[in-house]
Amino acid sequence: MTLVFVAIAALVMLSLIFGAILGFANVRFKVDGNPVVDQIDQLLPQTQCGQCSYPGCRPYAEAIAEGGESINKCPPGGESTIQAIADLLGVEPEPLDAEHGEEKESKMVAVIREDECIGCTKCIQACPVDAILGAAKQMHTVIEDECTGCDLCLDPCPVDCIDMLPVDQGIQAWRPPLPADSSNNIIATDRGQAA
Structure with a gap:
């Protein structure tokens, strides 16, 4: 009977020791998410529009990083975002999927x-x-x-x-206003003088 108690006590002690080792390893070697997901999420436009069929940019980035989703479903990001994600992942860029919308x-x-x-x-x-x-x-x-x-x-x-x-x-997008349509229009000649 004493031998049984010694065996049970030994198993309890071993489980406590291994539990402590696993707990320490969990804290010491913890990985804070997938860094690729963070990088993809930073490339997305953060519109949270849902046009990609995901509730926001982060879930779409997670789906791309897991390899279960194509990189061409973000109309607000457009071709430049598709190209940036393709460069990051080392894959060929795809044209924007028209089913999800058009690039503005x-x-x-x-x-x-x-x-x-x-x-x-x-x-x-x-x-x-x-x-x-x-x-x-x-x-x-x-x-x-x-x-x-x-x-x-x-x-x-x-x-x-x-x-x-x-x-x-x-200022880069500013264009001079067009003249009003009236009978007193000023028409420029080839030399830049008014006619």
Whole structure:
């Protein structure tokens, strides 16, 4: 009987020792996520729009890193993002999957026509980055610097008072205004003089 107690005590002691060793190894050699997922996530545009069929950029990056998803499902990122992810992973770039949307030529931002807004808050609930300010029964407005141009606020709006407009890119995008159409038009000749 004493031999049985000694054997049980020895097993308990061994399990405690091995448990302590495994606990130490778990803390000492812990890996904080997959660094490739972090790198892919940094390349994605962070619109959180869901056009790739994932609820945000991070889950899409995780699916790409696991090898279960193609790299061409992000319309806001476009061809440049596809190329950057392909370079990171060492794979061939693929053309943008048209099923998920089209790449926009310039960055777009939502603009609410405030005089038509009824304050329903449906656009606020749909915005994945909290770029819309407002309250129930009050007009809403968009924080332009926060808006990612994902278009998710358009469909829920019951009065269709939201427009997607291209973002002004500053002085580089400025073009002189065209002259007004009138009978006093000034027409430039080949030498740059007015006719």
